Amino acid sequence: MKKSCEISVVLEAFADTPLEEVLSWLSQEVPEVTAIEVGAGGYAPHPHCDPDELLASESGRSRWLSTLARHDIALDALNVWGNPLHPDPEISRAHDNALRRAIRLAGPLGTDTIVAMSGCPAPTAADVSASFGAGGWLPYLEGVHDRQWEEHVAPYWSEIAEFAKRENPDVNLCIELHPGTTVYNVETFEKFTALGSNLYANLDPSHFFWMGMDANKVVERILPRIGHVHAKDTSFNEEALALNGLLDHRWPASPAEMPWNFSVPGRGHDEAWWHALIARFADSPVRSVSIEHEDPFVDAKTGVKEAAGLIDRALSATWPNPAPQFANLTP
Numbered sequence: 001m002k003k004s005c006e007i008s009v010v011l012e013a014f015a016d017t018p019l020e021e022v023l024s025w026l027s028q029e030v031p032e033v034t035a036i037e038v039g040a041g042g043y044a045p046h047p048h049c050d051p052d053e054l055l056a057s058e059s060g061r062s063r064w065l066s067t068l069a070r071h072d073i074a075l076d077a078l079n080v081w082g083n084p085l086h087p088d089p090e091i092s093r094a095h096d097n098a099l100r101r102a103i104r105l106a107g108p109l110g111t112d113t114i115v116a117m118s119g120c121p122a123p124t125a126a127d128v129s130a131s132f133g134a135g136g137w138l139p140y141l142e143g144v145h146d147r148q149w150e151e152h153v154a155p156y157w158s159e160i161a162e163f164a165k166r167e168n169p170d171v172n173l174c175i176e177l178h179p180g181t182t183v184y185n186v187e188t189f190e191k192f193t194a195l196g197s198n199l200y201a202n203l204d205p206s207h208f209f210w211m212g213m214d215a216n217k218v219v220e221r222i223l224p225r226i227g228h229v230h231a232k233d234t235s236f237n238e239e240a241l242a243l244n245g246l247l248d249h250r251w252p253a254s255p256a257e258m259p260w261n262f263s264v265p266g267r268g269h270d271e272a273w274w275h276a277l278i279a280r281f282a283d284s285p286v287r288s289v290s291i292e293h294e295d296p297f298v299d300a301k302t303g304v305k306e307a308a309g310l311i312d313r314a315l316s317a318t319w320p321n322p323a324p325q326f327a328n329l330t331p
Helices: 019-029 051-056 058-070 089-109 144-167 186-193 205-211 215-225 238-244 271-283 300-318
Strands: 006-010 035-039 074-079 113-116 172-176 199-203 226-231 233-236 260-263 288-291
Touching: 006 074, 006 300, 019 035, 019 058, 019 300, 035 288, 051 058, 051 089, 058 074, 058 089, 074 089, 074 288, 089 113, 089 144, 113 226, 144 172, 144 186, 172 226, 186 199, 186 215, 199 215, 205 215, 205 233, 205 260, 215 226, 215 271, 226 271, 271 300, 288 300
Parallel strands: 006 035, 006 288, 035 074, 074 113, 113 172, 172 199, 199 226, 226 288
Antiparallel strands: 233 260
16 A cells, blocks of 8 residues: 555646746645646646746756745646647647657656546548547447547557657556547546556546446546546536536536536535545555646635645545655755
8 A cells, every 4th residue: 555645736727827826825825735737738728837948958847846846846747638639630730749748758857647638539531620429329420439449549549658658668648538538438448548558547536427427436447547536526506407417518608507517526525425535546556636626616726725625634544644755846
């Protein structure tokens, strides 16, 4: 069993706040947080780092890591969520470049974790828009996912897995199981892991909640291949859910009208549920739980503080004697 698990924060919730200011606030107001997950390209905004500069300059990396170290905060992961399979070549090229850059950059910055998404291609070669092949219950949906997998997903991610092994053998590519991408549930994830031994899951239970999946059963099934965790909950509006179901095309619309919304951990599922989930990661590759704040009814500072307290209590019950896990506090 590991000695500890860290609490991290996805900095995308603070995209409008300078890095130094976010770190200062975290260290003073949320001491439970000891690491950050930083956007580094793709669709992920990256105001808190310049990935090109950090990759090119050793002195730039040293200065950036020194900024984190002044606040006793380490780098947990680089996040490059995006769509490297997008049929628009400009988008796919940019997101592929961001992913490869993050793979190269992770080692020099002292992390072995990349958070990404599998992507979503067009349904056929003649189409120019990405299309989520979620089912084949109508003729025009039949076979879409299989074609996408065989023609795009398997070739691309097999090559990326080999690229990562060459460039950074220690890195884990943690793919978020996310609707709208080709890897979103256990069946698709298990096919995905067969493409490379360094392909892992970034587990975000909030997505399973609104797909009607059982997050505990998912964890039980894929635990050895979970490399990273996002702490985010889902709350349901029972009236809107009864009228419109889970597949509401308006998202994101007015949160008050939606059948479900992302929420602060503990506001959708109680603290006991989160304690039990976090305890499952004691004997796994997971070394951090990263708060991803996306609750439309709660400001980021309030939500992060509340989530950090809940996760800290859960970790204290599982790991009574925490010890630092990250090696990049000192540049």
